[in-house]
Amino acid sequence: MAVKRVGKMTAKRIVRFTLMEMVVVVAILALLGGIATPMFLNNLNKARVQTAKTQIQMFEQGILSFQIDTGKLPKSLDDLIKTSGEKKWNGPYMDKVKEVPKDPWGNAYVYSAPGSHGDFDIISYGADGAGGGDKFNADIGNWIESD
Numbered sequence: 001m002a003v004k005r006v007g008k009m010t011a012k013r014i015v016r017f018t019l020m021e022m023v024v025v026v027a028i029l030a031l032l033g034g035i036a037t038p039m040f041l042n043n044l045n046k047a048r049v050q051t052a053k054t055q056i057q058m059f060e061q062g063i064l065s066f067q068i069d070t071g072k073l074p075k076s077l078d079d080l081i082k083t084s085g086e087k088k089w090n091g092p093y094m095d096k097v098k099e100v101p102k103d104p105w106g107n108a109y110v111y112s113a114p115g116s117h118g119d120f121d122i123i124s125y126g127a128d129g130a131g132g133g134d135k136f137n138a139d140i141g142n143w144i145e146s147d
Helices: 019-070
Strands: 110-112 121-124
Touching: 019 121
Parallel strands: none
Antiparallel strands: 110 121
């Protein structure tokens, strides 16, 4: 049985998306972005608060080590990294840092000795950089209970 070819069929079909399909895709992407973005930002803010708490704990350990070596509290957080002329200074009291780190929002930590809540106070004013506030704008200090 012989097959006879009449001609070569080379129909090219160009695949294109319709406007409605594009609108549906964009709508789905916008919906997913609207759900995911707040969740991401909330987790980012929680991570910044936890980072500030951890850094304050590192400062506390450095201050206590400084106090054990010198018999007194440092005048500033810079004294944990470089000597201010203390004879018994045996630092640096913070590992792998060349300068005092800023809080996760880019503001300087506030250190005071004597403190109003203990021998010394270390505080970050949170996301807004101002005293007081709530949620992510709340103050984070070495005397404030963690939740």
